[in-house]
Amino acid sequence: MYIKKRRLGRGVAIVGAGVSKFGSFSDKTSRDLFIEAFSELKQSVDRGINPKDIEALYLGNHIGEYCEGQSLMAPIIAGYLGMIPKPATRVENACVSSGVALREGIIAIASGLYDIVLVGGVEKMTTLSTEGVTDALGSALDALYETPAGFTFPGIYAAMATTYMDKYGAKEEHFMKVAIKNHNNGALNPKAQFNITIKDIMNGRIAKAKQKGQPIPTWVDEMEFLKDPKANPAVAWPMKLFDCSPITDGASCLLLVAEEVAKSFTETPVYVIGTGQGSDYPLYEREDMTTILAAKFAAQEAYAMAGVKPEDIQIAEVHDCFTIAELVGIEDIGFFSPGGAIRAVEEGITARDGAKPINTSGGLKSKGHPVGATGTAQAAEIWLQMRGQAGARQVPDKDISLALTHNVGGSGPTCAVHIYERR
Amino acid sequence: MVSQKEFTDAAFNQLLGEGKLMASRCKRCGALHLPPKPICTNCQEGDMEWTILKGKGKLAAFTTIAVGLPRMIQEGYGRDNPYCSGIVEMEEGPRISARILNVDARNPQKLKVGMPLVVDFFERGEGEKKRTLLAFKPV
Numbered sequence: 087m088y089i090k091k092r093r094l095g096r097g098v099a100i101v102g103a104g105v106s107k108f109g110s111f112s113d114k115t116s117r118d119l120f121i122e123a124f125s126e127l128k129q130s131v132d133r134g135i136n137p138k139d140i141e142a143l144y145l146g147n148h149i150g151e152y153c154e155g156q157s158l159m160a161p162i163i164a165g166y167l168g169m170i171p172k173p174a175t176r177v178e179n180a181c182v183s184s185g186v187a188l189r190e191g192i193i194a195i196a197s198g199l200y201d202i203v204l205v206g207g208v209e210k211m212t213t214l215s216t217e218g219v220t221d222a223l224g225s226a227l228d229a230l231y232e233t234p235a236g237f238t239f240p241g242i243y244a245a246m247a248t249t250y251m252d253k254y255g256a257k258e259e260h261f262m263k264v265a266i267k268n269h270n271n272g273a274l275n276p277k278a279q280f281n282i283t284i285k286d287i288m289n290g291r292i293a294k295a296k297q298k299g300q301p302i303p304t305w306v307d308e309m310e311f312l313k314d315p316k317a318n319p320a321v322a323w324p325m326k327l328f329d330c331s332p333i334t335d336g337a338s339c340l341l342l343v344a345e346e347v348a349k350s351f352t353e354t355p356v357y358v359i360g361t362g363q364g365s366d367y368p369l370y371e372r373e374d375m376t377t378i379l380a381a382k383f384a385a386q387e388a389y390a391m392a393g394v395k396p397e398d399i400q401i402a403e404v405h406d407c408f409t410i411a412e413l414v415g416i417e418d419i420g421f422f423s424p425g426g427a428i429r430a431v432e433e434g435i436t437a438r439d440g441a442k443p444i445n446t447s448g449g450l451k452s453k454g455h456p457v458g459a460t461g462t463a464q465a466a467e468i469w470l471q472m473r474g475q476a477g478a479r480q481v482p483d484k485d486i487s488l489a490l491t492h493n494v495g496g497s498g499p500t501c502a503v504h505i506y507e508r509r
Numbered sequence: 510m511v512s513q514k515e516f517t518d519a520a521f522n523q524l525l526g527e528g529k530l531m532a533s534r535c536k537r538c539g540a541l542h543l544p545p546k547p548i549c550t551n552c553q554e555g556d557m558e559w560t561i562l563k564g565k566g567k568l569a570a571f572t573t574i575a576v577g578l579p580r581m582i583q584e585g586y587g588r589d590n591p592y593c594s595g596i597v598e599m600e601e602g603p604r605i606s607a608r609i610l611n612v613d614a615r616n617p618q619k620l621k622v623g624m625p626l627v628v629d630f631f632e633r634g635e636g637e638k639k640r641t642l643l644a645f646k647p648v
Contacts, residue, residue: 216576217576217579217582220576220577220578220579221578221579224578228606230518230544231544231605231606232606233578234606234642234643235594235595235606235607235608235642235643236574236577236578236581236592236594236608237572237574237594237606238574238576238577238578240572240574240576241572241574241594242572244572244574245570245571245572245594245595245596246570247572248570248571248572248622249569249570249622251622252621252622252623319575319588320573320575320591320617321574321575321576322572322573322574322575322576323572323573323575323591323617324572324617325572368606369570369596369606370596370604370605370606371603371604375569375570375596
């Protein structure tokens with residue numbers, strides 16, 4: 087694969103970040119969620135930001151039409167932030183909507199057009215039933231040749247999982263280990279939708295059975311719990327309930343500024359030193375169905391721009407919409423060789439206290455996956471980790487100065503990768 | 510000339526209705542495209558011809574779906590009655606997504622990547638909405 091070493095016209099930094107609580111909120115609309123995230127962002131800018139100084143908004147939103155009957159979300163949000171008449175643009179690229187909004191914001195600043203840009207994303211999903219969400223997210227598959235075959239979003243990743251199992255000998259247990267790890271991290275993240283370990287979910291079920299005088303389940307550990315089809319039913323085999331990210335309401339945003347003005351906002355900006363984006367065919371057309379070319383391309387472009395290698399990166403937020411996606415993802419960004427993710431998860435290398443911590447936020451699996459908000463929420467986690475503000479989930483014994491986010495859309499036809507530096 | 514139709518989704522579906530699984534072949538580089546494409550993605554030429562496939566292939570990837578699309582739920586599928594969707598690699602090389610019929614979707618562990626399959630066609634809807642869908646079944 088030929089990668090051209092591209093460079094930004096000028097440097098770009100993150101000087102503020104905000105994330106709403108992720109979960110299911112019947113009394114909150116997209117507007118409320120975004121304002122919650124934006125309020126946190128304002129507090130996070132060490133030397134303050136006057137919202138009037140923000141010059142443009144790039145907003146990720148995927149299925150607003152399905153969930154709230156609302157397209158054209160960006161100017162509506164801009165109106166609630168007092169940004170009118172500044173330009174506001176919705177970015178719709180499935181689950182990488184705000185990952186691409188981030189990239190568009192970077193490009194806009196690097197071009198010299200703007201100095202201060204707000205990027206973010208929002209998704210309000212719980213207005214729909216599980217079937218309704220399956221239908222809405224299914225619109226990001228190939229509507230002519232994947233959905234007529236019955237494929238759903240979990241189904242496509244499940245198909246990827248069967249080829250990965252066949253080629254590399256992965257077992258269902260390896261997928262389960264990803265879920266256990268990410269819940270262990272998410273239990274330490276107060277913003278997470280599932281702010282609880284799988285072990286505690288299991289213990290809660292046992293306690294409930296005792297309380298109700300029902301037969302007491304005999305699970306000895308979380309692996310046995312996950313292997314019990316009653317506790318963890320298949321959604322699309324081999325992907326089970328606990329392999330799938332949940333249906334989530336949430337919003338996230340970042341304040342991007344030109345490098346030359348960054349220090350007027352904070353003494354510790356997080357610089358974006360690499361950005362890459364790629365595309366790929368639908369799954370059936372890919373030469374190798376155990377890897378996502380869009381992600382490999384995006385990662386290699388980002389590495390080339392940043393002038394760093396995968397081994398230099400200390401932590402990453404990786405798009406684990408399904409557990410198989412984390413295994414494929416950490417290979418696509420070059421952290422592990424093809425098939426090598428199996429050993430990585432077996433040996434705990436990707437755990438929070440491992441050599442290469444992945445998804446300290448809890449990942450999409452535990453933190454939640456409000457699709458349009460996920461990309462900038464990943465970057466917000468890096469912002470906290472790099473500034474030593476991640477609280478109980480702060481990575482131990484590492485001063486984080488180089489990190490990466492990997493944000494995939496659909497079944498992998500689109501991906502954005504970003505590399506961050508704290509100087 | 511096997512078919513003079515344009516290389517469109519409509520033509521592909523009409524041909525499925527005639528019981529033919531057809532791909533487009535680039536006259537310049539010979540690359541096969543299934544579903545058909547009007548421009549060759551290999552050499553980016555636009556001089557294509559229809560070619561009929563033998564309908565034999567193997568299972569390249571699959572899943573059994575318990576939480577299905579609304580259309581599938583209407584057909585009676587669900588958590589207790591999953592259905593199988595797969596990606597089939599044709600003997601001629603290209604792959605396509607399809608329903609996999611005549612397999613036990615309740616026991617996915619028994620399905621194997623690589624198992625030989627043969628094309629099948631099945632109809633859905635009535636009157637003007639009638640449409641032939643692509644499926645495969647074990648040999």
